[in-house]
Amino acid sequence: MGVVNDAAPAEPQWIAVDWGTTNLRAWAMVGDQPLATAKSARGMGTLSREEFEPVLIETIGPWLGRGQALPVVACGMVGARQGWIEVPYVSLPSPPIDIAAMRSVETRNRLISVTIVHGLSQGDPPDVMRGEETQLAGLLALEPRFEGIVCLPGTHSKWVEIRRGRVEGFRTFLTGELFDLIARQSVLRHVVDDGSAPAGPDFEQALDEIAADPAGLTGQLFSIRAGALVAGLAPRAANDRLSGLLIGMEVEASRALWASGEVTLIGQAELCALYARAILHRGGRARAVDATGCTLSGLNAVRCALCGDFA
Amino acid sequence: MGVVNDAAPAEPQWIAVDWGTTNLRAWAMVGDQPLATAKSARGMGTLSREEFEPVLIETIGPWLGRGQALPVVACGMVGARQGWIEVPYVSLPSPPIDIAAMRSVETRNRLISVTIVHGLSQGDPPDVMRGEETQLAGLLALEPRFEGIVCLPGTHSKWVEIRRGRVEGFRTFLTGELFDLIARQSVLRHVVDDGSAPAGPDFEQALDEIAADPAGLTGQLFSIRAGALVAGLAPRAANDRLSGLLIGMEVEASRALWASGEVTLIGQAELCALYARAILHRGGRARAVDATGCTLSGLNAVRCALCGDFA
Numbered sequence: 217m218g219v220v221n222d223a224a225p226a227e228p229q230w231i232a233v234d235w236g237t238t239n240l241r242a243w244a245m246v247g248d249q250p251l252a253t254a255k256s257a258r259g260m261g262t263l264s265r266e267e268f269e270p271v272l273i274e275t276i277g278p279w280l281g282r283g284q285a286l287p288v289v290a291c292g293m294v295g296a297r298q299g300w301i302e303v304p305y306v307s308l309p310s311p312p313i314d315i316a317a318m319r320s321v322e323t324r325n326r327l328i329s330v331t332i333v334h335g336l337s338q339g340d341p342p343d344v345m346r347g348e349e350t351q352l353a354g355l356l357a358l359e360p361r362f363e364g365i366v367c368l369p370g371t372h373s374k375w376v377e378i379r380r381g382r383v384e385g386f387r388t389f390l391t392g393e394l395f396d397l398i399a400r401q402s403v404l405r406h407v408v409d410d411g412s413a414p415a416g417p418d419f420e421q422a423l424d425e426i427a428a429d430p431a432g433l434t435g436q437l438f439s440i441r442a443g444a445l446v447a448g449l450a451p452r453a454a455n456d457r458l459s460g461l462l463i464g465m466e467v468e469a470s471r472a473l474w475a476s477g478e479v480t481l482i483g484q485a486e487l488c489a490l491y492a493r494a495i496l497h498r499g500g501r502a503r504a505v506d507a508t509g510c511t512l513s514g515l516n517a518v519r520c521a522l523c524g525d526f527a
Numbered sequence: 528m529g530v531v532n533d534a535a536p537a538e539p540q541w542i543a544v545d546w547g548t549t550n551l552r553a554w555a556m557v558g559d560q561p562l563a564t565a566k567s568a569r570g571m572g573t574l575s576r577e578e579f580e581p582v583l584i585e586t587i588g589p590w591l592g593r594g595q596a597l598p599v600v601a602c603g604m605v606g607a608r609q610g611w612i613e614v615p616y617v618s619l620p621s622p623p624i625d626i627a628a629m630r631s632v633e634t635r636n637r638l639i640s641v642t643i644v645h646g647l648s649q650g651d652p653p654d655v656m657r658g659e660e661t662q663l664a665g666l667l668a669l670e671p672r673f674e675g676i677v678c679l680p681g682t683h684s685k686w687v688e689i690r691r692g693r694v695e696g697f698r699t700f701l702t703g704e705l706f707d708l709i710a711r712q713s714v715l716r717h718v719v720d721d722g723s724a725p726a727g728p729d730f731e732q733a734l735d736e737i738a739a740d741p742a743g744l745t746g747q748l749f750s751i752r753a754g755a756l757v758a759g760l761a762p763r764a765a766n767d768r769l770s771g772l773l774i775g776m777e778v779e780a781s782r783a784l785w786a787s788g789e790v791t792l793i794g795q796a797e798l799c800a801l802y803a804r805a806i807l808h809r810g811g812r813a814r815a816v817d818a819t820g821c822t823l824s825g826l827n828a829v830r831c832a833l834c835g836d837f838a
C-alpha cells in the first residue's frame with residue numbers, strides 16, 4: 217500500500233481512529249503504518265454530541281498544528297445514532313466498506329477533516345455491526361483473495377461469511393457481555409474468579425457438556441454456584457467452566473460455518489487463543505490475525521479511496 | 528391439621544416466617560391458618576448476624592407481649608451461611624423436611640422461641656435449595672399422596688422429582704436472574720419493556736425457536752437488540768421474545784420430566800401462568816397450586832412435628 221516505512225517522516229499524513237462505546241484509540245499514521253498511538257476513556261457512551269470534537273482534539277493534539285487540515289478516518293460507535301453524527305448502516309450483501317456511504321463531519325476548527333465509516337446491517341435475521349466492517353476491510357486489504365469465515369470475538373462476538381470480497385451474512389452473539397454480567401453481577405460473582413484467562417481442563421469439559429445439552433445452559437450456570445457450595449469447585453475452575461459454557465454455546469451454534477474450513481479470528485489475542493482452543497477441541501481449525509493491523513489497514517483503505525490513492 | 532378456624536382466637540398460636548435474601552414475610556398463625564401478615568424489606572442479604580433478632584422483633588412486635596414464648600418457625604436464606612445461624616443442608620434423597628436437622632436459635636429476649644428449617648443439597652450434579660423444601664413439604668401436607676414433578680419458577684427456578692414422599696432429585700435454573708440482568712443491565716435494556724407479563728404471540732414463537740436451536744441463545748438475544756434497531760421490534764414484543772427464549776430453554780431442558788405427566792407449579796401466580804403456557808405450548812400439561820398456602824402448610828408441618836402434634 218502507498219507509502220512504505222523506510223525513512224518514515226516525523227509528521228503524520230493522517231489520523232486513524234477507532235472510537236467505541238467505552239474508549240477511543242487513535243494512531244498518527246503514514247500510509248498504513250502507525251508512528252504514534254493515543255488512548256482515551258472518553259468512549260461514545262460517555263459523550264454528548266458537542267463533546268466529540270474537543271475530546272478528539274485533546275487526544276490527538278500533539279500531532280496537529282500544521283497549516284493543512286489533517287485527514288481523520290474514524291470507525292465504530294462514533295457513527296451510531298447516539299454518536300458524533302449518525303452514519304446509516306449499509307445493507308448486505310455488500311463489500312465491508314462502501315465509500316459512497318461514508319459521512320464527513322463539519323468541525324469548528326480547521327486542523328482536521330473528519331470522515332466516519334458506516335456500519336453494516338442485515339435484514340433477516342436482523343443484525344448489525346459497527347466497527348467490525350473496518351477490520352473485515354482491513355483483512356481483505358491484507359489478503360485480497362480471502363474467502364471464508366471470520367469470527368470477531370468480544371463483547372458482542374460476530375461470525376461473518378465473506379465471498380468474492382463481499383460480506384454475505386453474519387450473526388452476532390451476546391457472549392462477552394453475558395460473561396461479564398454473570399461473572400460480576402449474578403449470584404455466581406461470589407464463586408467465579410474472572411481475573412485470569414481459562415487454563416484448566418474445566419474449560420474443555422464445559423465445551424463438551426454444553427454441546428451435548430445446550431438447552432441446559434441456565435441449569436449448568438446455577439450448578440457452578442452449587443458446585444462451589446457443596447462440591448468444592450474452586451474460583452478459577454468456576455471461571456473456566458463459565459467461559460467454556462458460553463463460548464461453547466457460540467461455537468456450537470456456528471458449527472455449520474466452521475465444519476468445512478478454517479476460521480479466521482480477529483480480536484484481542486488472549487480471547488482469540490481461547491476461541492481457537494474451543495474450535496479445535498470441537499473438531500475445527502482456526503488461526504488468528506492481528507486485530508489492530510486489520511483496523512489500521514481498513515481505515516487506510518478508506519483513506520486511500522477517499523483521496524483517490526489506490527496504490 | 529390440628530386447629531381449625533371456627534371461632535378463631537384473636538391471639539396467635541405461633542409465627543410463620545419466610546425470610547429470603549431480599550425480604551421477610553411473617554404470619555401470625557393459628558394452626559395452618561393466618562390471622563395477620565407482616566412484611567419487611569430487611570432480607571437476609573441486608574443484615575449482619577446481630578440484626579436478625581431486632582428486625583424480627585420489630586416486624587412481629589404487635590403480635591407479641593404475652594407470658595409464654597411464642598414459637599417461630601422460619602425457612603429460607605435466614606438459615607444460610609450468611610444468615611442468622613447456619614442450618615446445614617440435608618442430602619438427597621430425603622423427605623422435604625427432616626425434623627432432626629432443624630436448628631433453634633438462642634435469642635436474647637424470652638418473647639419468642641425460634642426454629643430455622645434446613646435446606647436440601649444434591650451431590651451429583653451439585654445443587655442446593657433453601658426455602659423451596661418447605662413449600663414441597665407443604666404440598667405433601669396438603670396432598671399426602673402426591674408423586675411427580677414440581678416446578679418452582681422464580682429467580683432460581685427449580686424442577687423437583689418427588690416419589691414416595693421423598694425428594695429424589697432436582698435441578699436449578701438461573702432463568703429469572705438472567706432475565707433481570709439482561710432486561711435491565713445488558714445492551715437489551717434500551718429495547719425491552721420488562722414492565723408487563725408477556726401477552727403476545729412472540730412468546731410462543733420464541734419458545735419454538737429456542738427449542739429448535741438452543742445453542743443459538745446468545746445469538747437470539749442479540750437479535751432482539753438488532754430487531755429493534757433495524758426491523759422495528761417493539762419493546763413489549765422484545766420482552767415477550769426474551770421471556771420466551773429463557774423460559775423456553777428451561778422447559779426444553781426439562782422435557783424428560785414433563786413428557787410423561789402433569790407438572791405442578793408453585794410460585795408467583797403470573798409467573799406460574801407463563802410457565803403453564805410454555806409447557807402447554809410445547810406439548811405438556813401443568814397446574815398451579817397456591818405458593819403461600821404451601822409455605823404455611825410446610826412451616827405448620829414443622830411446628831406440629833416439633834411439638835409432637837401430628838393431628
